[in-house]
Amino acid sequence: MVGGGQLARMTQQAAIALGVPLRVLSDSAHASAAKVIADVRIGDHRSLDDLRAFAKGADVVTWDHEHVPGEHIQALEADGVACRPGSGALLHAQDKRVMRERLTALGAPCPEFVVLDPEAPLATLESFAERTGWPVVLKATRGGYDGKGVWGCASLEEARAVVERAAAEGVGLLAEQHVPFRRELAALVARSPYGQGAAYPIVETVQTDGICTEVIAPAPGLDSDRAEEAQRLALGLADALGVTGLLAVELFETEDGVLVNELAMRPHNSGHWTIEGSRTSQFEQHLRAVLDLPLGDTTPTAPYTVMANVLGGDEPEIYKRYIHVMAHDPAVKVHFYGKEVRPGRKIGHVTALGDDLEETRERARHAADYLRKGPTV
Amino acid sequence: MVGGGQLARMTQQAAIALGVPLRVLSDSAHASAAKVIADVRIGDHRSLDDLRAFAKGADVVTWDHEHVPGEHIQALEADGVACRPGSGALLHAQDKRVMRERLTALGAPCPEFVVLDPEAPLATLESFAERTGWPVVLKATRGGYDGKGVWGCASLEEARAVVERAAAEGVGLLAEQHVPFRRELAALVARSPYGQGAAYPIVETVQTDGICTEVIAPAPGLDSDRAEEAQRLALGLADALGVTGLLAVELFETEDGVLVNELAMRPHNSGHWTIEGSRTSQFEQHLRAVLDLPLGDTTPTAPYTVMANVLGGDEPEIYKRYIHVMAHDPAVKVHFYGKEVRPGRKIGHVTALGDDLEETRERARHAADYLRKGPTV
Structure with missing residues (x-):
């Protein structure tokens, strides 16, 4: 996996279970994933030489972010490296003009x-x-x-x-x-080279000051026809664009339906809830898809799962706040990315599962707020 | 964590989520855990020098097995290293005579x-x-x-x-x-230095030719009074022996009650089901306990969870068997330990969750059998 961020870090948890040796290309030995993976290569994802050296001996190369130049991916493909997703698909997550023009040609609803x-x-x-x-x-x-x-x-x-x-x-x-949307949704699907597809339940994503702060699975009160429409849309796009691995489709829900906002072809913040909330986590699913293994069951494990991002606050040492959070709610799951705390930076997330939506949201929010701010008067 | 086996390997998955940097002392760079951890020290757990060098800078030292000599643990403790569990507790998992005599003195039921x-x-x-x-x-x-x-x-x-x-x-x-037991059970509890205790549901362990092949959580048809008795027994022992971390108590169920067979003070094969089957996995719980964090919720996530060990068969390459297992049952969870296949060796486990006991057992067994034997005519 090219990139040493938290997506590669969490992919390692799934790789450990599957017994799949995971190598990362990271620009630093102190990056989130580099701290938890044995096979770390330090290099620059913008250097073709570094990418070629990294890819040597790998069965499949995949991406933790969209910043690898398309021409380098094409060069790897010309070398015979199995890049998943490939350059042709990934371009639609790298270039918004290409994406909008292609989606329009496909008849996908866009602003x-x-x-x-x-x-x-x-x-x-x-x-x-x-x-x-x-x-x-x-x-x-x-x-x-x-x-x-x-x-x-x-x-x-x-x-x-x-x-x-x-x-x-x-x-x-x-x-x-500017779309006058009711709320933002996300559709997460996987597609394997074999052509198998799998869709997760549609989720609601809540943004605060332009940052995703909360994800609710499934999206509360979403009409089942509209949910199915959004899943079909994402599966159809994965197929039409030739995606291998995960495809996250960020959506606006309007009065009349859904519109595509953005695409990502990797594990996505809107899918972190799946670690505990689905029988197969998005990280395992991405590995299964890029390795062309049969895809995993996406059945939810609880009526509601709420994921809240933990943003950095003023206090660099947040570990001691674990004590309150864990004592207050022994069932909330904490995920830290091993990143230095900086105000507003995503440094982790928490997940709560439950039968009651409002209670589950409140549990996730409380934990995330406390980890960010500590005790507040 | 001293030891590079699969228990340290699976502890790494929990350490990644908690943001806890995990270092292992492994006798080989090719050991199960050494393959998936960035901070691996190669050394001998029987060498005090190696242990001292390893422990330097660690907040807490814990164990993947019972084979570290007690006098070395005492020496580390004299150096001021926080060993959890400590030498005094661990002795009861290292010396069966000490264990039997102490348990008898405590009035715990033994053969x-x-x-x-x-x-x-x-x-x-x-x-x-x-x-x-x-x-x-x-x-x-x-x-x-x-x-x-x-x-x-x-x-x-x-x-x-x-x-x-x-x-x-x-x-x-x-x-x-020789105890004429009905079946074997296991009680898994955690205890923190602060003194907090947490108990998992009592499970049934099924042995075949002296090897644990299957664990069923909770133990089917176990009388609730007897289950509570077994949980209390394990919590009481953890307290009396001053255990910090996990304590697994292997039990015989007889007509009259339960008898203690063996003790282990670490994550245990009888607790692998908790990765998916409990809100808090035994690996996370062990870390929370040894780090003196509040313990996690042990509520089951499904009515039944069945774990089946995967033993090595004649075929060294088992990865290609994933395709059948994953296609046959997209909801079964596969865990491989990154170990070379040898006939009869524990190389992984599979977990199935469900509402129906027999169906869930059959799913776990089928997956484990297929991974061991491949297609059988």
């Missing part, structure tokens, strides 16, 4: 969008906004600047600053209508 | 036994057998010979060979009555 003409970006934007109204969401087709790739703009004036900066940085932009 | 007088072993044995009748079970108080430490003897003649060989090897013996 309205336009690719800004680099020769006349503001003119394209202005005529788009005349049709959709403001606000408009600007997205970098790849990457971004200042660590950001998405900007909500209330007016042409706000958009101008983004457009000018993007042009200066050589960042391509597309504009999307 | 009748006698320590064979090294001056006149056969005379002691003969007078013991006059009281209990044959067969008699001879046990090495520590270690044994030819890789064995327990011998069932149908007659004085059979016993003579064992007694003579043991005397030649300098192995102390005790004799125990």
Whole structure:
């Protein structure tokens, strides 16, 4: 697995059970996954030489993130390396323009969008906004600047600053209508090279200040027809795009149905609940899929599972907060990523399972809040 | 954790979630746990120098097996190392004579036994057998010979060979009555230095040719009073012996109640079912206990959980058998220990969960049998 983040770290737990030797390519020996894996290669995922040395002897190469250049993946494929997902599929999680155009061609429901003409970006934007109204969401087709790739703009004036900066940085932009959604959902599916597919229940994802803070499985009160529609959509996209491994489809739920927001082809934050909440965790499922093994059962293990992300607070030492959290609720499951605490950084998550939705949410929230903030008066 | 076996390997899965850096002392870089842990020290658990170097900087030292010499543990304790369980408790899992004498003094129900007088072993044995009748079970108080430490003897003649060989090897013996048990049970509890205790449901363990092949949780049809009696017995022993970490008590169920067979102070084969079958796995619980964290919830996650050990067969390559097992039953959970296959060796286990006992047993057995034997005509 290329990348040493928490997704590789949690994949190691599944690899241990399956008896699958997991190697990671990490940019640091102190990365989240590098701390818990025996076979760590230190290198740069943007270096083809490093990728080639890393891939040597591996049965399958997969990804903990989308940042490996597509041409390097193609070069590995030309070398005969089994890259899963492959460059052709992964491109749709790397380039938002390619994704939007392909999904539109496939008839998948998307927000309205336009690719800004680099020769006349503001003119394209202005005529788009005349049709959709403001606000408009600007997205970098790849990457971004200042660590950001998405900007909500209330007016042409706000958009101008983004457009000018993007042009200066050589960042391509597309504009999307601001979708008046009820809530955000996510569909997680797996597909193997053999073509087998498996879908998890549709979940609700709750964002706070642009960060996913909570995932509720299954999405409460979701109409069963709409849930099935979202599962079919994700399975269909996995098939059409030739995904091998996991595909996470972030969705907006509107009055009329669902719209695709983003794609990811790896274990996803919206699937962390599956570690305890499903018979097969997303990490095991990803390994089974990329290794072309039969996929695992996705049946939930409890009526409700709630996952809450733990964000870093002001206190760097959070281990001592375990005592309160574990004593308060012996059934909550704590996951720490071995990352240095920085305010607002995702450093772990907690999972609660139960029969009662509100109680289960409250348990997960309490644990995550306490781990972030400690005792509050 | 001292020892690089599968117990340390599975402890790593729990350590990853808790964010607890796990170091192992392993005699080989190819041992089960050494393959999946970043911080592996190669050394000999019988060498005090190796143990001291290993323990340096560790917050707590714990054990994957009982083979560390007690005097070395005492030396570590004298150095100020937090050994959990400590030498005083662990002695009862290392020396069967000490265990039997202490349990008898505590009033814990045990089979009748006698320590064979090294001056006149056969005379002691003969007078013991006059009281209990044959067969008699001879046990090495520590270690044994030819890789064995327990011998069932149908007659004085059979016993003579064992007694003579043991005397030649300098192995102390005790004799125990052969208990006409209904079945074997196991009680698994945890105790923290703070004194908190937690008990798992009592399980039935099924032995085939002296090897544990199947564990059923909870023990089917066990009277609830007797189950509670067994849990209380194990919690009481953990307290009386000052155990920190897990205590597994192997029990015989007779017509009249339960008798203690063996003790282990570490994660135990009879507790592997807890990985999926309990809200807190025994591996997480052991870490929480030795780190003096509040203990986790032991509530079962399904009405029945059946664990079947996977023994090595004639075919060294078992990975390709995954395809059948996973396709046949997408919900069965496979655990491989990364060990070379040798006939009869425990190389992994499988776990099935369900509402129906017989169906769940059949699913676990089928998977374990297939992984061992492959397709059979």
